[in-house]
Amino acid sequence: MADPRFFRAAGPFTVAELAHLTGAEIGGAGQSGLSIGDVAPLDVAGSAHVTFLANPKYAAAFGASKAGAAFVHPDQAHKAPAGMTLLLTANPYIAFARAARRFYPAPRSPAGIAPSAVVDPTAVLGEGVAIAPHVVIGARVEIGAGTSIGANSVIGDGCIIGRDCLIEANVTVSHCLMGDRVTLYPGVRVGQDGFGFAMDPSGHVKIPQLGRVRIGDDVEIGANSTVDRGAGPDTVIGAGSMIDNLVQIAHNVVLGRGCVMVAQSGISGSSRLGDFVTVGGQAGITGHLSLGDGVRVGGQSGVTRDVPAGGAVGGSPAVPILQWHRQTAVLNRMTRKKDQ
Amino acid sequence: MADPRFFRAAGPFTVAELAHLTGAEIGGAGQSGLSIGDVAPLDVAGSAHVTFLANPKYAAAFGASKAGAAFVHPDQAHKAPAGMTLLLTANPYIAFARAARRFYPAPRSPAGIAPSAVVDPTAVLGEGVAIAPHVVIGARVEIGAGTSIGANSVIGDGCIIGRDCLIEANVTVSHCLMGDRVTLYPGVRVGQDGFGFAMDPSGHVKIPQLGRVRIGDDVEIGANSTVDRGAGPDTVIGAGSMIDNLVQIAHNVVLGRGCVMVAQSGISGSSRLGDFVTVGGQAGITGHLSLGDGVRVGGQSGVTRDVPAGGAVGGSPAVPILQWHRQTAVLNRMTRKKDQ
Amino acid sequence: MADPRFFRAAGPFTVAELAHLTGAEIGGAGQSGLSIGDVAPLDVAGSAHVTFLANPKYAAAFGASKAGAAFVHPDQAHKAPAGMTLLLTANPYIAFARAARRFYPAPRSPAGIAPSAVVDPTAVLGEGVAIAPHVVIGARVEIGAGTSIGANSVIGDGCIIGRDCLIEANVTVSHCLMGDRVTLYPGVRVGQDGFGFAMDPSGHVKIPQLGRVRIGDDVEIGANSTVDRGAGPDTVIGAGSMIDNLVQIAHNVVLGRGCVMVAQSGISGSSRLGDFVTVGGQAGITGHLSLGDGVRVGGQSGVTRDVPAGGAVGGSPAVPILQWHRQTAVLNRMTRKKDQ
Structure with a gap:
C-alpha cells in the first residue's frame, strides 16, 4: 500500500x-x-x-x-x-x-565509505559500515558492524558507536559512547557542552564540561533533539528509551530503561528518571529532581518536585494528576458562573 | 537603507x-x-x-x-x-x-551543480536548478525548474520538489512531495519517521512509518522545524501555510491552506487543522483533534478538544478565550485580595 | 578524572x-x-x-x-x-x-583550510583560522584570527566573524556581524528571515527581512537554537549573553549584556531585554515588550506585559512572582479541600 x-x-x-x-x-x-x-x-x-x-x-x-x-x-x-x-x-x-x-525493515545503506567522506586514519570501522557522502569521522572513533552514518553527519574524536546503529543525515555527535541498534534522526545533537557557568556581573565564567553521553542499546532520538554531555558525571539515556523531536536533555540527566519523551519536552540538569517514565509533549522537568519508575508526566506540565514511582502529575507547577483535574474543574466552574 | x-x-x-x-x-x-x-x-x-x-x-x-x-x-x-x-x-x-x-526578491543562486555536490545519476533536475556545495541528492529525485538547494542539504531518494523552491542550507528532506515556491529555512527536517511504536515492558516495538509528507505551494517552514512523515496516511501542509522556527508537526497531521504556526508550537499525531488556523507560540495541540477553519489558538495554550470553525481558545487545558480571560482575572482578584 | x-x-x-x-x-x-x-x-x-x-x-x-x-x-x-x-x-x-x-581550555582546531572546504576567493581569513571539512564560506566573509569553523557549517555572503570564535559543526550563519570569542554550538541557525508577512486570505505576503543579526563578544548560543535577522532594524545579542539549546529569538529582538536564556525559551519579535535578564526554561515572551535590567522570568511562564528593572515574574500569563506563588497556593488549597 x-x-x-x-x-x-x-x-x-x-x-x-x-x-x-x-x-x-x-x-x-x-x-x-x-x-x-x-x-x-x-x-x-x-x-x-x-x-x-x-x-x-x-x-x-x-x-x-x-x-x-x-x-x-x-x-x-x-x-x-x-x-x-x-x-x-x-x-x-x-x-x-x-x-x-x-x-519494512529499517533502511540499510550499502556498505562502504563515500569518496567525499573524511575519515580519520585512526578510526576503526566494523564490517558492513556505511559512510555517506560528506561525513566527517574524527580520530580514534570506533564504529560497530552494520552501522550507517548519514550524509553530512559529523562524529567527533574518540566516540564509540555500537553495531547496527542508524545515524541519519546532518547529525552531530561528540563525547559519546553509544550502544547497539541506536537510531539518531536528522539534526540530532549529542555531546556538546552543557549549559554550565558561574554567573558573574563581570562576565559569566564557563565551567568546562568534562563528562560524556552514554546511550544504551535500542534508543531512538528524534529530529533536532539535543543531548548535552555531562559536566563531570555522564548524561545517560537508558536502553530502549524513545525520544521524540525537539527534546532537550541537559547535562548529567539520567534516563532509565524504556523512557518515553514526547516532542518539545525538556529535562534540566542532573535530574534522574527511573525506568519507563513517560513525559508528555512540551512538559518540563526542573533540575536535580528524581522521578521514580513508571512516573507519567502530563503534556505541558512543569515538574518542580520529586515524584515517587508510579506517580502521575500534571499542571505547572505540576501536582498529582487528580488534583490537577480538580484545579481545572474548579476554575471552569468559577468562570462559567460569571456568564449567568 | x-x-x-x-x-x-x-x-x-x-x-x-x-x-x-x-x-x-x-x-x-x-x-x-x-x-x-x-x-x-x-x-x-x-x-x-x-x-x-x-x-x-x-x-x-x-x-x-x-x-x-x-x-x-x-x-x-x-x-x-x-x-x-x-x-x-x-x-x-x-x-x-x-x-x-x-x-528585494527572494535571493536566487546561479544555476548549476557545485562540483562537490553528489547527485544521483537517476535524479532529474529542471532548468535553472542551483545545487550548492556538498549537497546530496538521492536516486530518482525530481527537482523543478528554478529551485535552489542550499549547501550541505540532503534530499532523500524519490522526493519530488516543485519549481522555484528555496531549500536553504543544512536541510534534510525525505519521503516528500513538495509543491512550487516552497521555502525551507536552514536546519528544517522533513520526512523522517513519526514517533510511532507499540509500548511494551520488554522493549517498545517501532511501527514502520509508511506515509509521506505532502507540502502545498507557497509554504514556508522555519529554521530547525520538524515535520514527520505519515504512519500510513500522509502528513499534509496546505498551500500557503507559514510555519515559524522550532515547530513540531507529527505524523498524519493535516494543515489546511494558509495556516500560521508561531515558533515552538507543536501538533501531535493525526490532528487536522482547517484553513487559516493560527497557532500561537509554544502552544500545543494533542493528537487526533479537529480544529475548524479560522480557529485561533493562544500562545502557550494546550488544546485537548476539538474546536469548531471560527473558535478562539486559550489556556492549558485550553478553553474558549473569553473564559480563559475570566480565569486569569478571577485568579488575580483572589490573590490580590490576599495582600490587604 | x-x-x-x-x-x-x-x-x-x-x-x-x-x-x-x-x-x-x-x-x-x-x-x-x-x-x-x-x-x-x-x-x-x-x-x-x-x-x-x-x-x-x-x-x-x-x-x-x-x-x-x-x-x-x-x-x-x-x-x-x-x-x-x-x-x-x-x-x-x-x-x-x-x-x-x-x-581544560576551549578546544582549538589546528589552523588551516580543509581541502574539501569551499571558501570564496573574496573571503578574508585571519591568522590561525581553522576551517574544517565540507565548510562553505561565502563571498566577502571576514573571519578574525584564531577562529575555528566546524565541519559542514555554512557561512553566508558578507558575514563578519570576530577573533577566537568557535563555530561548531553543522551550523548555518548568514546576515551576521559577530564579535570576538563567540561560541555557536552544533546546529545553531543565525540570520535567516524573520517570520514577517502580511496576512491575507488570498495568500500571505512575505515582507522582505532587511536587517541583520549583531552578536556581541563572549556570547554562547546553544545547540539547535535559532536567531532570526531583523526586519529592518537588527536583532541584537548583547555581549556575554548565554543562550541554551533550542531557544528561539525572533526578528528585531534586543538582548542586553549578560542575559541568560534557558533551553526551549523564546522571545517574539521586537521585544527588548535589559542587561542580565534571566529567562527560565520553556518560558515565552510575546512581542514588542520591554524587560528592564535584571528581570527574572520563571520557567514556562508567558510574559505578556512590560516588566520593570529588577522584577521577577511567573505563570502564564505572567504576574509578579509572589502573586504567582499565591495563585498556585490558592488553587492547591481549594482542590485539596475537595478530598475531604
Missing part, C-alpha cells in the same frame, strides 16, 4: 512465517500457507494482506474486513469474518508491529 | 510601476514618473523612497514624513504632507509588502 | 600559578609550590588535585576531602582538613571555574 517511490515491501511471507515471527497461533480459516504480500489497515486490506484488531471499537470494521489474515486477541476471534485466517495473540498491536517491521 | 554587505535593492521603479504592481491608484502629488530607489519606514524615508501608513496611530509620523511616495488607505490620504505622491489602496501593508518584495 | 578518550588536561600548575590566575590568596598548609594535575570534586579529589567549597552544605565533605588544594571563602577556611593548601577567595566557584578552564 505504501508509495513505491519511497518504500518497497520485503516478502511475501506465509502466515506460518508470520506466526513464527510473532509467536501467534493460527486460527480462523487456518490457511498457514497463505502468502501475505503486505500489511494494511482493516478497511483497505485485501486477500494478500495482514491486518490487526487491537481496539475493540473497530470490531465492526474487523467483521467487514477483506484481509486474508489478521492479528487478533483470542477473545475477539469470534468477530472475524468467515474465511479470514487469524493470528491469535495476547497483544495484536505488538505482533502487527513486528510483522510490519519484517515487511 | 539595508546594509549593502547583505542586500542589494533592485530598481529603481517609477511610481507608475509600483502602482501597476500593487493595483494602487496614484493620488496626492500624483508624480507617476517619480523614480523610487528603495523602501523605507515613515521616519527615515527620503524623496526617492516609498513608505506606507497602515496603522492610524502613526498618522502624525506620516504627516511629517519626507518620503517621495507612500501606500495609504484613501480614508487616510488627507493626512499626507503636501508634495507626497500617494499610492491609494484598501490594504496599504499588503501593497507595501509586494513593493518591498519587488525591490 | 575526565575520560582521556575525550579530554586531556593541560598542566600541571603550581598552587602559586593558580593563585595568580584567580587572584586567590594562599592559606592553610600554604604549599605554594605544590603541583596540581587536575580539578576534581570534593569527594574524589586526591593530593594532586584542586577542588572547591562554594555551598556551606558541603562543609562536611570538605572537612573529609583528600584534595591537595581547594578554593574556599576565608570564612569557611577553618573547616578545612589539616594539611590542605587553601586558595582563599571571595567567590570560590568563579575561581574554580577559571582554574578548570586553565586545565
